[in-house]
Amino acid sequence: MSKEKSKVIGLVVAMEEELLELRNRHFQGFEITEGLVxxxxxxxxxxxxxxxxxxMGKVNAAMAAASLVERYTVSALLISGLAGSLDDRLNIGDIVLASGAFHHDFDLRPILxxxxxxxxxxxxLISADPGILALEVEIANRYCLSNVGSESSFGSGAISRSIKCVIGEVASGDAIIGTKAQKIAIKKNFPDAICVDMESAALAQVALAAGVPWGAIRVISDFADDSFDMNMVVNFCVNEASSTIAQVISALVRDEKIHRG
Known part of the structure; x- marks a missing residue:
């Protein structure tokens, strides 16, 4: 399939609740009916x-990212959504900007x-694009300051306010992490990971193969342990997280610097 001439930003979302919020408030447009995604x-x-x-899931995310790359001249690939906390400093509602992502459930031992x-x-680790990450920091700082009214702690490692924005590694896998044992196993193998999701590393791998800058924004929805409750996660997505994601993503794609990566 030939690519479109106009450059676009490709955005992948995994949950219907987030999709509806983005469409209704910020991304009203026309539907594209052909294709797998x-x-x-x-x-x-x-x-x-x-x-x-x-x-949800890595195969679905990879298929969506590949479809965007194949159809368009994509200047950036972005993914947004929920994540479980792997770091005791992170609470529900906090924002994670991916410094990189990896597959926590991919294991070729003893070959590797x-x-x-x-x-x-x-x-x-598949590193996120530094230009996109810097722009995400700028946008998320602006969002948090307007909603919380306190100094930003980006990059300092200090976490001192009710809504925190931090940069860190995202672990992705094809399972909902909802027990303490699962969480401990991931942290044992990947101690630098601060949150877990089901899609970011798949988009990152497609972006790496295609030579496209990428970034990921995640909102903490749960603690990835025995307290996990799917109904609470969905309610949080509908009532709070989707709005946060929509506002940050909307500001991000409006900035002209996104096309420079």
Whole structure:
């Protein structure tokens, strides 16, 4: 399939609740009916944004990201959604900006020495684009300051306010992490991971293969332990997280610097 001439920002979302919030408030446009993945296209400021609804899981996220790359000249790939906390400093509602992502459930031992390392790679982490990450910091700082009214602690490692924004590694896998034993196992193999989701590393891997800058924004919805309650997670997504994600993503894609990565 030939690519469109106009550059676009590709956005992947996994949950219907987030999709509806983004469509209703910020990304009203026309639906794209052909292809394997449902998409909608919008003009947001000076940017063309194509939002792909992947559904949950790494295969779905990879399929959505690959579809965006194949169909368009994508200047950036973004993914947003919920995550479970792997760090005691992170609470429900906090924002995580991915410094990188990896597959916590990918393991080629004994072929390779450590879990998470992809064939041909030297380490498990797929780093996010530094330009996009810097812009995410700027946007999320602005969002948090307008909603909380206190100094930002980005980059300092200090966490001192009710809504925290931190940069860190995202662990992705094809399972909901809802027991303490699962959480401990992930932290044992990947001590630097601060949150867990089901999609970011898949989009990162597609972006790496395609040479496209990428970034991920995650809102903490649970503690990835025995307190996990799916109904509470969905309610949080509907009532709070989706609005946070929509506002941050909307500001991000409106900034002209997003096209420079």
């Amino acid at each position: 449902p998409m909608s296209q919008s003009q947001i400021g000076d940017s063309i944004v194509v939002m792909a609804y992947s559904g 020495n450590s879990p998470g390392i992809l064939p041909g790679a030297s380490c498990h």
